[in-house]
Amino acid sequence: MKLLLSGDSSVIAEFGNEISVEINEKIRGFKTLLDEKKFEFINEYVPTYRSIKIDYNPNLITHSEMQKLLNTIEKELKLVKLPEAKVTIIPTCYDLRLGPDLETVARHNNLTEEEVVKIHTSPEYLIYMLGFTPGFPYLGGMNQRIETPRLSSPRTRVELGSVGIADKQTGIYPITSPGGWQIIGRTPIKLYDPSRSVPIMINAGDYIKFDSITYEEFEHIQSEVKEESYKAVSYERRVTKSED
Numbered sequence: 141m142k143l144l145l146s147g148d149s150s151v152i153a154e155f156g157n158e159i160s161v162e163i164n165e166k167i168r169g170f171k172t173l174l175d176e177k178k179f180e181f182i183n184e185y186v187p188t189y190r191s192i193k194i195d196y197n198p199n200l201i202t203h204s205e206m207q208k209l210l211n212t213i214e215k216e217l218k219l220v221k222l223p224e225a226k227v228t229i230i231p232t233c234y235d236l237r238l239g240p241d242l243e244t245v246a247r248h249n250n251l252t253e254e255e256v257v258k259i260h261t262s263p264e265y266l267i268y269m270l271g272f273t274p275g276f277p278y279l280g281g282m283n284q285r286i287e288t289p290r291l292s293s294p295r296t297r298v299e300l301g302s303v304g305i306a307d308k309q310t311g312i313y314p315i316t317s318p319g320g321w322q323i324i325g326r327t328p329i330k331l332y333d334p335s336r337s338v339p340i341m342i343n344a345g346d347y348i349k350f351d352s353i354t355y356e357e358f359e360h361i362q363s364e365v366k367e368e369s370y371k372a373v374s375y376e377r378r379v380t381k382s383e384d
Contacts, residue, residue, distance in 0.1 A: 141166075141214045143207055144191075149183075149198045153210055154191040159280065163190050164268055168345045169220040173213050187344045188269045189278070227264050227347040229373040230312065230327050232303050233358035234260075238326035245288045245305055245322050256324065257352055259283045260310065264347045264377065275314035275332035275340040277348065282310045294320030301327045303350065312348075314340075325350075328362035329372060347377055 144152040153170060156163040167187045174185055174194070181200035186193045196206055234242055234257045246253045265279035272278075282305070290306045295318060298304075302313040304321030313319060314332035332340050342348060353361070364370035 150195045152193050156190050159189050169217045224376045225346050226374050227377045230348050230350050231353045232325045232327045232350045234325040235355045239324040241322035242324040248288045261350045264349050269344050288322050290320040
């Protein structure tokens with residue numbers, strides 16, 4: 141682990157220089173230990189692809205003391221038991237009315253649209269981190285057979301719930317925003333809703349799985365979401381060490 145200074149009340153614990161399941165496990169383990177210890181002088185910690193940023197109160201602990209503490213916690217990583225990960229089902233409509241770039245992705249990879257959907261809905265995708273906009277999941281595990289470059293000219297408006305592909309990644313737009321990803325479908329559920337007690341419904345270290353639905357099913361679930369009667373479906377998934 142490498143500790144990097146980040147302002148006068150923050151430090152970054154860096155665990156590597158690549159995106160990998162093994163590094164993600166170390167970050168999850170480190171976060172688990174911080175969750176368990178509940179240090180009053182730590183205000184917040186934010187996991188990323190290869191590091192975790194820890195914000196602390198400099199009135200309660202010095203930077204050097206913080207470094208010593210984090211190095212001590214690192215020694216406990218081999219003993220920590222990772223919690224079981226949750227897999228959230230993301231109902232997604234791949235109708236061309238909602239996925240305008242599905243044809244492009246299929247054509248780019250010499251596949252049919254049906255094959256793209258089948259490939260995209262097969263894996264359980266690891267949520268490496270959340271960022272860009274509130275609740276935007278950066279996912280690992282997409283099949284290289286559907287890799288497609290970003291749009292040459294980003295859209296000024298991408299609807300919330302849009303599911304996209306950009307090079308080796310796939311993700312979901314949790315709010316309406318600009319974006320340059322190839323949009324292949326849309327989910328009617330809201331990953332982010334500031335009116336909820338827990339605004340973001342997914343967490344880094346968990347998984348999501350896309351489930352193909354019809355346009356009619358999309359409209360039905362969308363109405364349930366508006367009425368606040370929709371309940372997301374999920375199940376537990378046991379995490380194994382360095383799982384590929």
